Amino acid sequence: MKTVFKLMVFLGVCSACSNPLVEENIVKQAFEFADVQLRKAIRDVDSLSDMALGKNGNANLVSPRTINEDGSLLLVPSRDWTSGFFPGELWYMYEYTGDDFWKEEARRFTARIEDQKRNGGTHDMGFKMYCSFGNGYRLTKDCAYRDILLKSAATLVTRYKPVVGCIRSWDHNQDKWQCPVIIDNMLNLELLYWAFKESGDSLYYQVATKHAYTTMRNHFRKDYSSYHVVDYDTITGMVLHKHTHQGWNHESSWARGQAWGLYGYTMCYRETGIKDFLLQAEHIANYIFKVANMPEDLISYWDMKAPVIPNEPRDASAAAVMACALYELSMHSSDKSAEYKKWADKIICSLISGYRAQLGGDYGFLLLHSTGARNFERDVPLVYADYYFLEALLKKIDAK
Ligand code: GLY
Numbered sequence: 001m002k003t004v005f006k007l008m009v010f011l012g013v014c015s016a017c018s019n020p021l022v023e024e025n026i027v028k029q030a031f032e033f034a035d036v037q038l039r040k041a042i043r044d045v046d047s048l049s050d051m052a053l054g055k056n057g058n059a060n061l062v063s064p065r066t067i068n069e070d071g072s073l074l075l076v077p078s079r080d081w082t083s084g085f086f087p088g089e090l091w092y093m094y095e096y097t098g099d100d101f102w103k104e105e106a107r108r109f110t111a112r113i114e115d116q117k118r119n120g121g122t123h124d125m126g127f128k129m130y131c132s133f134g135n136g137y138r139l140t141k142d143c144a145y146r147d148i149l150l151k152s153a154a155t156l157v158t159r160y161k162p163v164v165g166c167i168r169s170w171d172h173n174q175d176k177w178q179c180p181v182i183i184d185n186m187l188n189l190e191l192l193y194w195a196f197k198e199s200g201d202s203l204y205y206q207v208a209t210k211h212a213y214t215t216m217r218n219h220f221r222k223d224y225s226s227y228h229v230v231d232y233d234t235i236t237g238m239v240l241h242k243h244t245h246q247g248w249n250h251e252s253s254w255a256r257g258q259a260w261g262l263y264g265y266t267m268c269y270r271e272t273g274i275k276d277f278l279l280q281a282e283h284i285a286n287y288i289f290k291v292a293n294m295p296e297d298l299i300s301y302w303d304m305k306a307p308v309i310p311n312e313p314r315d316a317s318a319a320a321v322m323a324c325a326l327y328e329l330s331m332h333s334s335d336k337s338a339e340y341k342k343w344a345d346k347i348i349c350s351l352i353s354g355y356r357a358q359l360g361g362d363y364g365f366l367l368l369h370s371t372g373a374r375n376f377e378r379d380v381p382l383v384y385a386d387y388y389f390l391e392a393l394l395k396k397i398d399a400k
Pocket of ligand 1: 246256
C-alpha cells in the first residue's frame with residue numbers, strides 16, 4: 001500500500017519534471033512503477049499461456065506484444081520479432097534492483113526463445129537474442145548464454161549478401177522486393193559487434209561495419225531523414241527501390257525508422273569509434289529534433305509527415321528508442337552533449353507524465369500510445385516501447 005501511495009504521488013508530480021528534486025527521483029520511482037506493472041504482466045502472461053496450452057495443447061506463446069483491439073492480451077511465439085523484449089525488461093529489472101526474483105523470471109522467459117538461435121529466416125536475431133540472452137550474459141556471465149549468442153550471430157551472418165554489402169532483412173513479399181534491407185536492421189549489428197569482441201572473429205566486425213556504411217549511403221535523403229526499405233538487385237547489388245513500408249508513404253518519415261537510424265549509428269560509433277558514424281547520428285538527431293515535425297513534448301507523431309498532424313497518433317516506442325540514443329550521444333558528443341541530454345530528459349518526463357499505463361492495469365504494460373505501423377497496432381501499448389523506456393532510464397543514470 002505504501003508503494004502504491006508513493007507511486008501515486010510520483011505520477012501526480014511528474015508534470016513538474018523540470019524540478020531538480022523531482023528529477024533526482026525519476027529513475028527510482030519509474031522502476032517502482034515498473035515493479036508493480038511487470039509483476040502483473042508475469043501473472044497475466046502465465047495465466048493466458050496456461051489457458052492457451054489448455055485449449056491448443058502446444059500453443060508455444062512465449063511473451064506479450066500488445067493489447068488487441070478487442071481488449072485481450074496478444075502473446076507471441078518465439079519466432080516473432082518482439083519475443084526478446086519482455087525477457088529483456090526482466091533483465092533490466094534485475095540490473096536495477098539486484099533482486100533475484102527478477103533474475104529467475106528473466107531466466108525463465110529468456111529460456112523460452114532459445115530455439116531462435118537457428119532461425120536464419122529473418123534479420124531480427126539481434127532484437128530477439130541480444131535483448132534477452134545478451135542482457136542475461138552481460139549480467140550473469142552464464143557460459144550457456146554465451147554459446148547461444150555466438151550461435152545466433154553465426155546464424156545472422158548467413159544472411160549477409162556480399163554483392164550488396166548488407167544483411168538481407170526480410171524474405172516475405174518476394175514479388176515486390178529482391179533483397180530488402182530495412183533501417184531497423186541497424187540494431188541487429190550490435191549482436192555482431194559483440195560476437196567479434198567475444199570470439200575475435202573479424203568477419204563479424206567487417207559485416208556489421210560494411211552494412212552500416214552501405215545503409216548510410218543508400219537509406220538517407222539529403223536532409224538525413226531515412227527510407228524504411230531499400231531493395232537491392234541480388235546479382236548486381238544495385239539499388240532497385242526505396243520504400244517506406246510501415247510509414248505513411250514512400251517519401252514520408254516513419255518515426256520509428258528515424259529512431260532506429262539514430263540509435264543504430266550511435267551504437268556503431270560506440271562499438272567502432274568510427275567518426276563517420278558519430279557524425280551520421282548527429283545529423284539524424286538534428287533532423288528529428290530541429291527539422292522534422294516534432295511536437296512540444298518530443299513524443300513524435302507515428303510518421304513525421306503523416307497527413308493530418310496534429311490529429312495523428314503518437315509513437316511512444318520511437319520516443320523511447322530516441323531517448324536511449326540521445327543519452328548515449330550526450331556522452332560521445334563534444335559540443336552538443338547538454339542539448340542531447342535535455343531532449344532525452346524531456347522525452348522521459350513526457351512519457352511518464354502523459355503516456356504511462358494505468359497503475360496495476362493494462363496487463364502490466366508500462367507505456368500507452370505507441371504505433372506499430374500504418375495499418376496495424378495504432379495507438380496501443382507495445383512491448384518494445386517498454387523495453388527501450390527501461391533502457392533509457394538506465395542510461396539516464398550514466399548520462400548524469
Ligand atoms: N522492426 C520492426 C518495427 O520497428 O516495427
